[in-house]
Amino acid sequence: MEQTVKSKASEAVHTRGLGKCYGSFWALKDCTISVPRGSVTALVGPNGAGKTSLLKLLVGLNSSSAGEIAVLGQTPSETTNYLSSIGYLAQEIPLYNQFTALEHFAIGKHMDTNWNNELAVKRLQELRIPLDRRVGKLSGGQRAQVGLAMALAKRPQLLLLDEPVAALDPLARMDFLASLAQAVTDADGELTVIMSSHLLADLERVCDRVIILAAGETQLCDDVDHVLKSHKLLVGHSGELPKHEGMSVIQEVRSSTATHAIVRLNNLKLAIPGWHVRDVDIEEVVLAYMGQSRDMAADERGER
Amino acid sequence: MNWLIWKQHRKMFVILAAFLALYAALAIPMGLHFWHIYQHALANCSKTDTCNQLSGSLLQSGWDNNLNPSLQGGANLVVLLLLAAPFLLGMFIGVPLITREYNAGTNLLIWTRSVSRRRWLTTKLVWILVMTALFAGGIAALTTWWSKTGNVLYLNRFDPVKFDLQGVAPVGYAIFAVSLGMALGAWLKRTMVAVGISLAVLLAVQIAVGVAVRPRYMAPLVRNVSINQNTTPGGNDLALSPQVPPGSGAAWAVSGGLVSKTGQPLNWSTPPRKCVATHPDQGDGVGSVGPHTAVASTDKGPGRQADAIISRNGGPAVDFQCLNTLGYYWDTKYQPVYRYWDFQWMELGLYLAMSIIPVGATYWLVLKRDA
Numbered sequence: 056m057e058q059t060v061k062s063k064a065s066e067a068v069h070t071r072g073l074g075k076c077y078g079s080f081w082a083l084k085d086c087t088i089s090v091p092r093g094s095v096t097a098l099v100g101p102n103g104a105g106k107t108s109l110l111k112l113l114v115g116l117n118s119s120s121a122g123e124i125a126v127l128g129q130t131p132s133e134t135t136n137y138l139s140s141i142g143y144l145a146q147e148i149p150l151y152n153q154f155t156a157l158e159h160f161a162i163g164k165h166m167d168t169n170w171n172n173e174l175a176v177k178r179l180q181e182l183r184i185p186l187d188r189r190v191g192k193l194s195g196g197q198r199a200q201v202g203l204a205m206a207l208a209k210r211p212q213l214l215l216l217d218e219p220v221a222a223l224d225p226l227a228r229m230d231f232l233a234s235l236a237q238a239v240t241d242a243d244g245e246l247t248v249i250m251s252s253h254l255l256a257d258l259e260r261v262c263d264r265v266i267i268l269a270a271g272e273t274q275l276c277d278d279v280d281h282v283l284k285s286h287k288l289l290v291g292h293s294g295e296l297p298k299h300e301g302m303s304v305i306q307e308v309r310s311s312t313a314t315h316a317i318v319r320l321n322n323l324k325l326a327i328p329g330w331h332v333r334d335v336d337i338e339e340v341v342l343a344y345m346g347q348s349r350d351m352a353a354d355e356r357g358e359r
Numbered sequence: 360m361n362w363l364i365w366k367q368h369r370k371m372f373v374i375l376a377a378f379l380a381l382y383a384a385l386a387i388p389m390g391l392h393f394w395h396i397y398q399h400a401l402a403n404c405s406k407t408d409t410c411n412q413l414s415g416s417l418l419q420s421g422w423d424n425n426l427n428p429s430l431q432g433g434a435n436l437v438v439l440l441l442l443a444a445p446f447l448l449g450m451f452i453g454v455p456l457i458t459r460e461y462n463a464g465t466n467l468l469i470w471t472r473s474v475s476r477r478r479w480l481t482t483k484l485v486w487i488l489v490m491t492a493l494f495a496g497g498i499a500a501l502t503t504w505w506s507k508t509g510n511v512l513y514l515n516r517f518d519p520v521k522f523d524l525q526g527v528a529p530v531g532y533a534i535f536a537v538s539l540g541m542a543l544g545a546w547l548k549r550t551m552v553a554v555g556i557s558l559a560v561l562l563a564v565q566i567a568v569g570v571a572v573r574p575r576y577m578a579p580l581v582r583n584v585s586i587n588q589n590t591t592p593g594g595n596d597l598a599l600s601p602q603v604p605p606g607s608g609a610a611w612a613v614s615g616g617l618v619s620k621t622g623q624p625l626n627w628s629t630p631p632r633k634c635v636a637t638h639p640d641q642g643d644g645v646g647s648v649g650p651h652t653a654v655a656s657t658d659k660g661p662g663r664q665a666d667a668i669i670s671r672n673g674g675p676a677v678d679f680q681c682l683n684t685l686g687y688y689w690d691t692k693y694q695p696v697y698r699y700w701d702f703q704w705m706e707l708g709l710y711l712a713m714s715i716i717p718v719g720a721t722y723w724l725v726l727k728r729d730a
Contacts (some may be wrong), residue, residue: 277420
């Protein structure tokens with residue numbers, strides 16, 4: 056059941072062993088994450104990994120089945136105080152199609168305590184999005200911008216975005232991420248963002264942290280920089296990778312001529328004689344973790 | 360919050376107001392027309408001192424002489440629409456109220472403003488239920504008003520088609536229908552399924568209340584009269600039981616029939632053997648008065664029931680004079696006309712009380728269920 060954990064003041068989100076089950080299905084289990092204030096975190100994982108479940112728990116829309124959760128130092132609840140500190144953009148960007156952007160902003164004016172209407176209007180004007188056209192007639196990218204403006208003009212401390220760019224074309228995706236980056240810059244460290252996505256390319260542009268979620272479990276929760284430093288690709292002649300205490304193998308691919316392995320180094324200075332150590336990009340790391348969890352899930356079901 | 364509800368539903372409010380205005384435009388001239396017919400008849404009958412003979416047939420003739428058949432068809436359609444109104448309100452206002460938000464995902468947009476779900480739902484509910492009550496109340500008030508003449512002329516106000524459309528009960532039907540549709544919509548999140556189920560439940564409740572509950576709001580009064588006392592001419596089914604009370608067709612006969620001295624109801628298929636008419640006169644006096652009743656009057660008087668020979672439900676013909684000598688009498692249970700408004704308020708109270716269930720269920724679904 057929900058409990059507020061003692062979280063550090065520097066943390067925007069802290070969960071321990073957080074779980075959510077629907078009937079007998081655990082959509083999220085044993086999720087332990089920590090998100091520092093002012094960071095921009097990518098929450099990645101394949102479809103059905105529990106990203107939406109986690110975000111809804113953080114917003115306070117759903118109640119947890121297990122574990123502890125603290126957001127901005129409190130338990131998510133429906134108090135005005137809590138709700139006004141959270142900005143949320145749900146999957147598929149729900150808006151009232153028959154309302155215009157301005158009418159949406161009027162909702163914010165009437166229902167949000169810290170609403171900044173000027174900010175919302177200015178954002179859309181800069182993007183040349185018509186304010187008085189029904190949002191049902193706007194393009195996907197424009198709708199996403201209206202949705203983002205609805206979440207940002209609340210002036211939240213924590214912004215939670217659930218796959219905001221999944222349905223957008225590449226240009227609209229770039230615009231959206233640029234808007235988001237601008238908002239983070241403008242907030243000057245006062246805004247924490249968690250954005251879920253199954254698109255790896257979204258990460259590097261705006262995010263400084265990454266949480267990898269797969270099969271309902273946290274695989275990784277770390278700084279992007281640190282992830283890149285601690286994960287390496289080892290290339291060597293075909294054969295067993297030596298077991299090492301300071302290193303865990305995430306993914307290993309063997310062919311007749313060579314072995315490629317993505318490993319996590321607990322000791323950054325670790326050297327493995329006979330193997331080439333190469334840098335990896337974040338996409339490779341994420342894919343390696345996703346592959347690993349998929350293989351483990353298959354093992355559990357006895358498919359291999 | 361109020362702004363949003365108004366913005367979302369104002370079109371519906373305008374449509375309801377338009378319907379109300381349209382109905383007023385129909386009902387007010389019609390009501391005035393009937394009232395004038397009545398006043399005219401009153402002026403005439405007072406000269407001849409025959410005003411106690413005025414009856415509902417006055418309106419029927421006024422109706423026939425003054426309205427052409429297509430208009431009458433239209434009027435019947437209006438009555439049908441009025442009877443269907445709670446169903447339509449449940450379908451078009453109740454069901455989509457929350458289902459639409461779920462289906463578009465806009466509940467997530469609204470529930471993450473700085474206002475709790477409870478306040479959102481309460482505001483929405485108050486607006487919608489108040490508007491529904493105003494609309495249903497307005498429609499029922501107009502119906503009650505134009506039915507004034509008929510009510511004065513002792514047409515049976517307890518008749519289901521009249522009782523359900525007049526007075527305050529229609530407000531209860533509308534509130535219940537909208538709450539029920541709303542709860543089923545919130546639960547199932549699927550418009551068409553929720554519409555189907557809510558219509559079926561509403562129909563079942565309406566029938567059950569009308570048939571089984573309404574007659575029991577207050578213990579009926581009992582009127583016992585001997586067969587001889589009743590001189591109503593035979594000719595229709597109602598004539599088989601005495602009118603209650605004499606001179607007023609406005610009371611509601613809940614049940615009635617012949618009972619023996621010891622209070623046993625007469626079994627028409629096996630009447631006392633003694634009273635089975637051996638040679639029922641199948642001649643001129645026999646009239647078929649419905650599928651199960653045949654009346655044969657002897658020539659002693661024009662349709663005195665006490666002299667009638669009647670068979671019912673395919674049973675043998677029964678000699679009433681014989682039943683009379685055996686001590687059979689008419690036993691009628693009825694609700695007197697002065698209870699009409701008590702019944703209206705009780706019906707309203709019952710439906711408002713029943714509405715608590717769907718309203719409570721909606722709160723539970725919106726507040727406790729995962730978004």
